[in-house]
Amino acid sequence: MSIGAMMLPKFSLLGNPITAEEALYEGLDVSTKKALADVALQAATSKGATYADIRIGRYLNQFVTTREKKVQGIANTESLGVGIRVIANGSWGFAATNSFTKEDIARTAEKAVAVAKANSKIITEPVQLAPQKGYGEVTWKTPVEQNAFTVPVKDKVDLLLQANGIAMQGGASFVNSAILAVNEQKYFASTDGSYIDQDIHRIFPTFTVTKIDRASNKFQSRKSLSAPSGMGYEYLTPLADTRVAGIVTRYKGRYDLLEDIKNATADVEQKLKAKSVEPGKYDLVLDPSHLWLTIHESVAHPTELDRVLGYEANYAGTSFLTLDKWKAGNFKFGSDLVNIVGDKLQPGSLGAVGYDDEGVKCKEWDIIKNGVLVNYQAIRDQAHIIGLKESQGCCYAQTWADVQFQRMPNVSLRPGTSPLSVDDMIKNVEKGIYIVGDGSFSIDQQRYNFQFGGQTFYEIKNGKIVGMLNDVAYQANTQEFWNSCTAIADASDYRLGGAFNDGKGQPSQSNAVSHGSSTTRFNGVNVINTARKI
Incomplete structure (x- = not known):
C-alpha cells in the first residue's frame, strides 16, 4: 500500500476551487463511467491481475464560516479522479489518475498491476479475499429532501449571521459559526461483476459561543449540540426539541440552530457562575x-x-x-x-x-x-x-x-x-x-x-x-x-x-x-x- 501511494501525484484532499454554481453541474453519466470501468478492468486482467476494482469519484465540499457580524470564508471545492486497486501475484497494488481518457485509465490500471507485482516480492503470505458476488448495475442515494448545494450561499450566510446576532444580543463576547456540506458521487466496479453508482450527502452546522467576565477575566464557552448528519439541508428545518428537567438537550432528527445558540448563550452565563466540582x-x-x-x-x-x-x-x-x-x-x-x-x-x-x-x-x-x-x-x-x-x-x-x-x-x-x-x-x-x-x-x-x-x-x-x-x-x-x-x-x-x-x-x-x-x-x-x- 505504501509503495502504491508513493507513485501518486500530490493531489489536494479537498480538491480544486469551484463556484457554487459549478457544484451543481452533473458529472459523468453512468454509461460513460461503466465504459471507463470496463477499460480499467480489462487492462488490469490482461496484465495478470486476478482481481481488480475501480472507483470513479467526484467529491464536492462547501464551507461557509462566520464570526460575529462578518463572513470569514466561503469555499467550494471539487476533486475528480479515478483510483484502481488490483491483486496480482497474491499482492495488492494501487494507482490513481485525474485523467479520464481511456488510454490513461488503461495505463493507470497497468501501473497498479506493476505495483502489485513489485509488492509481491516482499509479502509473507498472499491476500485472501472473502468471496463477494457481483450485484450488476445498481444505484444508491442518500434520501435527501433538499440538496444543500442547491441552497443559495446567501441563505446560509444570513442564517449564520442571524444566529451570531442572537448570541451577541445575549451577551456573548465572541461567536463563530459554520455550515459544512459534502457530496460524494462515487462509482465502483469490480471483476466480481458489480457496477455501483452512489450519491452520498452529509451536512454539519456548528458554532462556538464564548463569554468573558471582565471583572475576573475568566471566560466560558459552549459548542453547538448539533450532530453532523447524513442528510440534506432539511436537517436545519427545526422540529420540536426535548427538555430534561427543563434543559433543552436534543432535537428530534432535525436541528434548530437558532434555539441552540440562544440556549448556549444562556449556558455560558451559567457556567461563569457555576461552582467547581468536588472530586x-x-x-x-x-x-x-x-x-x-x-x-x-x-x-x-x-x-x-x-x-x-x-x-x-x-x-x-x-x-x-x-x-x-x-x-x-x-x-x-x-x-x-x-x-x-x-x-x-x-x-x-x-x-x-x-x-x-x-x-x-x-x-x-x-x-x-x-x-x-x-x-x-x-x-x-x-x-x-x-x-x-x-x-x-x-x-x-x-x-x-x-x-x-x-x-x-x-x-x-x-x-x-x-x-x-x-x-x-x-x-x-x-x-x-x-x-x-x-x-x-x-x-x-x-x-x-x-x-x-x-x-x-x-x-x-x-x-x-x-x-x-x-x-x-x-x-x-x-x-x-x-x-x-x-x-x-x-x-x-x-x-x-x-x-x-x-x-x-x-x-x-x-x-x-x-x-x-x-x-x-x-x-x-x-x-x-x-x-x-x-
Whole structure:
C-alpha cells in the first residue's frame, strides 16, 4: 500500500476551487463511467491481475464560516479522479489518475498491476479475499429532501449571521459559526461483476459561543449540540426539541440552530457562575450528545481488526481487545445491558451508504452482545482471520486518490428494552452528574485508560438537578467503565452523534462516522476537578 501511494501525484484532499454554481453541474453519466470501468478492468486482467476494482469519484465540499457580524470564508471545492486497486501475484497494488481518457485509465490500471507485482516480492503470505458476488448495475442515494448545494450561499450566510446576532444580543463576547456540506458521487466496479453508482450527502452546522467576565477575566464557552448528519439541508428545518428537567438537550432528527445558540448563550452565563466540582465518585447520566465520543474512542476504535492485529499502531495506537479475549468467548467488556452493533445503514447517519468502497452490501452485526465481546470490524482481506465467510462492509477511502482500507462503520449502543425516560433515570440518582455535549478527551495507546470532559455539567442530588458545575472530567478504564453501566433509556430517546473527520492510517485518511445511543447511566465513576493542580 505504501509503495502504491508513493507513485501518486500530490493531489489536494479537498480538491480544486469551484463556484457554487459549478457544484451543481452533473458529472459523468453512468454509461460513460461503466465504459471507463470496463477499460480499467480489462487492462488490469490482461496484465495478470486476478482481481481488480475501480472507483470513479467526484467529491464536492462547501464551507461557509462566520464570526460575529462578518463572513470569514466561503469555499467550494471539487476533486475528480479515478483510483484502481488490483491483486496480482497474491499482492495488492494501487494507482490513481485525474485523467479520464481511456488510454490513461488503461495505463493507470497497468501501473497498479506493476505495483502489485513489485509488492509481491516482499509479502509473507498472499491476500485472501472473502468471496463477494457481483450485484450488476445498481444505484444508491442518500434520501435527501433538499440538496444543500442547491441552497443559495446567501441563505446560509444570513442564517449564520442571524444566529451570531442572537448570541451577541445575549451577551456573548465572541461567536463563530459554520455550515459544512459534502457530496460524494462515487462509482465502483469490480471483476466480481458489480457496477455501483452512489450519491452520498452529509451536512454539519456548528458554532462556538464564548463569554468573558471582565471583572475576573475568566471566560466560558459552549459548542453547538448539533450532530453532523447524513442528510440534506432539511436537517436545519427545526422540529420540536426535548427538555430534561427543563434543559433543552436534543432535537428530534432535525436541528434548530437558532434555539441552540440562544440556549448556549444562556449556558455560558451559567457556567461563569457555576461552582467547581468536588472530586469523588459519582453516578454519571450521559446524554447521547456526549456519549457518542466515549463510544467512538473506547469501543469503536479498539474493535477495528487492523488495530487489534497491530497493523494500525503509529496513528492512535493498537487495542487491548486482543484476539485471545474474543476467542475465549466470555470476555466481559461491559454489563449485561451493553449491546453494541456496527452498521452503515442507519438513516441520517454519517456512515449510511448502500455499499462500501469494495462493493460489499452494507449490513448490521453485533460487536458486544449482552456485555460480551463477540466480533470486530473486518473487510474482505481480513474476514478469514476471524473465521468470517464474508466482509462486514466497512471499507472506505477518503477520496479517489486514496487506497481503501478498513474504516469504522457506525458503532452504536442499543437502547434499553424496558420503558425508561431520562427524567425517570435522574429521579433514581442520589449523587450524580448529568453531562451534555462532547469536550476534551484523552485515551492511552491501547484504548484502555481514558479521561473525558464535556460541554455542560449538571449536579444531581437526591433525584433532582440542582445546578450547573464546572471543571468536570471523569476517568476510568474501558472495561471498568462499561461494566458500571446500570441503565439505558428506551428507544424514544435514541439519537446519533458523530465526527465529520475521523483520522486513521499512514498516509492519514479521514472519514465521517456516527454513533447512536440513548441516555445512559454509569455508577460509581471517578470524577476529577480539572482546575485543581495535582
